[in-house]
Amino acid sequence: MSDVQNAAQQAAIERATAEAGASTDFSQFAGSSLPFGNGQVLLDQSTGAPIAFVNEDNPNRHYLLDDSVSWHTSDQYWGSGYVVTTSGGSQWNTPQVYGITNGLEQQTFALCGAGLALDVTRSSGERLTERYEWRNVSNQPVTITGLGIQTPLNDRYPGARKALRECVHAHIFAGGDWSWVLAEPMDGRGARLGLIVTEGAINAYAIQSRNQVTYSDIRGHIVLQVTDYALNPDAFGGQPTITLEPGASYALTWELGWYADEDAFLAATIAPASFSSLSATVGGHIDIATNRAVTALDDGLTVERTVSGVRLTAEQAGTYQLQLVDGDHRAHTEVLFHKTLRDTVNDRARYILEHQVAYERVGALAGAIVATDTRTGQHVLDPSWDDWSDGSERIAMPVLLQRALNLGLLDESLREPAQRAADAWRTFAESALIDASGAVRRGSGLPESKFGGRIYDCPWIISFFTEHYLATKDAHDLDMAVNIADRAAEIGGEHFLSIEFAESSAALARVLKQTGRTEETQRLLDRVVVSADYFLGLGIDLPYHEVSYEQSITAPLVSLLLEAHRITGRAEYLDGAVERLDWLLAFSGPQPDSRLYGVAIRHWDGYWFGINRQFGDVFPHYWSTLTAEVLARLPQERRSARTDDLAKAIFEANMANYGADGSATCAYVFPSNVDGRSMHQADPLANDQDWHLNIWMRMIAEEGFSAL
Template identity: 75%
Template sequence: MSVTLTAAQQAAIERSKREAQATSNLTEYAGSALKFGNGRALLDQQTGAPVAFINDDNPERHYLLDDSVSWHTSDQYWGSGYAITSLGGAQWNKPHQYEVSGGEEHQIFAITGTGLALDVTRTGGERLTERYEWRNVTNQTVTITGLGVQAPFNDRYPGASKSLRECVNTHIFAGGDWSWVLAKPMNGQGNRLGLIVREGAINAYSIQSRNQVTYSDVRGHIVLQVTDQAINPDSFGGQPSIVLEPGESYVLSWELGWYADEQSFLSATDAPATFSSMSATVGQSIIVTTEREVKAIGGGLTVQRTDTGDVLTADHAGTYQLALVDGDARAHTEVLFHKSLKDTVNDRARYILKHQVAHEREGVLAGAIVATDVRSGVHFIDASWNDWSDGSERIAMPVLLQRSLNLGFLEEPLRGPAQQAADRWRDFAEAALIDETGAIRRGSGLPESEFGGRLYDCPWIVSFYTEHYYATHDEHDIDMALKIFDRAAEIGGEHFLSIEFAESSATLAHVLEVAGRLEDAKRLRARVVASADYFLKLGSDLPYHEVSYEQSITAPLVSLLLEAHRITDRAKYLDGALERLQWLLSFSGPQPDSRLYGVAIRHWDGYWFGINRQFGDVFPHYWSTLTAEVLARLPQSHRTKETDVLAKAIFEANMANYGTDGSATCAYVFPSNVDGRAMHQADPLANDQDWHLNIWMRMIAEEDFPSD
């Protein structure tokens, strides 16, 4: 396999290898511990901070970052943090005193310069209870505008095997007094560690140490925030200030426990409300069942109380914040109302044709469809930054135009221009992105040595050619598609988990078969099976794919095995797919938030694809629809009402990435702040997000999943 890696990628591989080989000495730990359930919290001998949560049924699982991780230090130990007040800002880390006795720990911190002192109590038992009490120790009013507690969950990718064996996917719901965190083993097996707020509130979360870590294998240090008003006052529906008179206190208390599955954890959260769904099409409604008062935060959302619950409606597409209030208790979340899939596709096609075709360029290059700043309409084309090139992920846009045409989605005035743009894009691709052997390069401005340097792009261009063939019946299209896949196989495609490889292969094989090219179809399907055999043999030792491990490695793996099962009907492929489906679903959380429910964790695309070049959790990210795609392609014997509901929720969540005018965002960076920079906002670049619409449309075309 000939793939060119950047210096950053090479460095990331080396770092992942080092951290994969590194081991923690926790098994020989001699310090204090607090028992809870069938596990214990190990306490640092110098500070008393928890440095590990150990579950006796799964002692290899590292729920927290530890000393084997080069960028994790005592400055980010569990329970340390920072405060910003009307008197100043400071961190706490080392207590002035602490003691452990009788299954209980006490710590006292003086947060110098803030007017606050902090008392921490940890108590073991069936659950580990932690109580943080910030006291005003001055003789004047102190207003708290920033308050964050470190929660360094081990959410990172030190290679697939170690990730699956040791690491956790951490799902955060910062919903005010209805807040929790669920750390799920990355292989989907064994006890989950759950944190549930019982007193006080978590109104936001942030990420630290992210931009200092130069690649995509780490999520960073998670900080749970009582308030982030000082940095991002409007995030998560608005951040509160906490006013303490002399001698007054603010208390945050939560409990940590082990849970056998997601449902048992959710039952323990004592949710104050249930939602009929987190997303709905404009014109439909969302029903909230709660004893609390439901209030819209901001305009546009209508709340009507009825005998059956609070009915939420909206006249315009968008995300809407709401609060659930009961006296001083206040929870918050957001819901989404979106246009129909057909209307959204038409909006995007109209916007792409008007704003994202590179008409200003000379010759065939004018047929490219490129990333665009939605604020100004200016095109972003940069050969030196692959994710702003005129190829690669931007292939989504010509696929969208051609697929929506073929499906009959586009309105009459758009059909002619869309087909013309698709035809011109084919000319552009053949002149600038594909060489005579069928190898692909990521952009027209790259040197010829880059042809064949990236296998991800191959199934995407094959998808375009297959769709173009459906429209034109030009056999040149399927010749080119087959040529690209043949070349991809020569340079290692069967040993690489390209996104949409299985699906594109299946569609092309069907086209070849209908065209009477049976041997070509047979060869293509044989490659799918050979690739499935290769990855079954590897087990959890998956190779590096630009990131050491991620959801968009696991989803194509499950899809590959499902397709091999469709081709052969051999049980080993279905069994392998179902085992790895648990790996895949671990990336998705059950947070009652329209941007989060079912959406897989991904935390680097704002940096690589956006204008703001910002690392940090992206919710929703369009590749989360790969999980929905897998669920929709399960054999009928394994599809359930629950899997269909989850798939639909993921497809709908990604509607948040499109503006009502057809503009779009490549990345909504979700945390309230990342390394002190205010986030919880959409990047202004329309770039690569349309794969979500493409996947949904293909699911409809193949009758695997209904439209909305």
């Protein structure tokens, strides 16, 4: 920008500041607040930025991050933000002009270098209305290519007790003019804080403050984006640019309110469309009831007009972006068409056998099944990075091969090679992953001191040996499974919420009972009950499990209590499970997007398991199916069409993680960018995602849950 242009811009900003006529004596606003509904927003005494949303019925709930969080500062206060234009970039945090009178707050920010000024107003009422208006104060057109607002919701895990009592899950739907955010208490109870866009659009969201620390308890700062064209122009179906002539402006308005439950919030969003489903098998269809015109943004999606809206079909599996248009109003979301479960299992089995068995290794190690870079076919093994080892979560793949064989799902051409691979994996596991005591280590490259170092792996290997016995009737498999279960108990398994502990114990106990091994059967079942008693006694004080609190702690807890109820028939276990089901379902949002609906929030797996080692929201992540598993295992009297539909939607959503050739991704990092790195893309590593298929198959075989 020339000196003349810069001077003209500065003069325009000064005129705007003078015209606002607001006091700049910040001290008089110390402790200011604006009431809305049965709560209020507290404002920073220096800048007027919202620093807390307080609900009278739930005063201990912290909906926003506060200064007690070391990585949260005034630079990320609510309403701060950034803009990128053809004139330059700018951030805003401290207003040049600030005033508050009669329930109305006004701020003006000079966005020097960007050619813009920003006016912000907040007004009280039943809902708090926030309006952001960016004005072109230069003497030339300005095109906005990046524009984001900080909304630092308190989505983090400071430990189970604190999380359940104070924190919220932030469910974000960045759907253009149909956009909203729901801040849901982590215990699933009490007032929800809902944000609904009423003017303008949110076309993406980003996460900041995420990759500076390698732990999994923080989600980061959430930034709602009008556009992220500058960093990721193709994200969320394509990002817009906004051109403002001199004197023109762009406005974004949203309303914040308190809602008793999810249904009340969704009703307030006044959705412009409703979907018969967000996922369907190839050859099926999705119906959308809407008055808007619907356009496919991706090739391969067919849109046909019907009496009440449109019908979507696709001949190829994949996710498809679509746009819903009414005049200047534009919304966007995505749907999924996928293969059947049987076809997907066969695709994965074929790919595993061709690309993920470590045939190049010597001896028993050649039976390992490992992570693979789908871009090159190269095996990814690193004994120094546990989540790229030849054990742990990779156990999903031999379990998939053996379970699919046992259920009769594999094509004839795959049956013999799949069984050979499962047999070879048994040899590998016994020689490299399990010691004589039954203790397990995460990978063959780790020292012997690591045996017994991770309880998580025990139920997964137990599942494999149980499935292998069903195929071979070799009693040695049961001996191995029992030995591993006994050793896991010795090293603390009853006080640890291992994923699939309840399910693998129940499955092994059934087989042991059928073979007359009654003493071992009872020992396994007794451990489930003892563990259930222990965790019931803890209440909300759940212990740390690699992450301080997360969905894959809560789901195994609910499953454990359900299994204890099945074993004993005692009501306290079912009552405890139902109470904690609220905690579990709070992780899952109702966004009308095939990757998001019902899918639990997880925001660290891309870093630990992906080849890009990238933190950020992963949607869908395969452990989200633990929620579906719990819903499928509810007693019949506690199930409903709603719980069954939600379970089905979660199972279907995870079909997005498989390629047409049977390749896969361990993590789709969903935000448009994370700490300035473009995301909204799949990590190329096929690693551990097959637990989704394993759980779905188990629910069909053991719970009668319907398949596609």
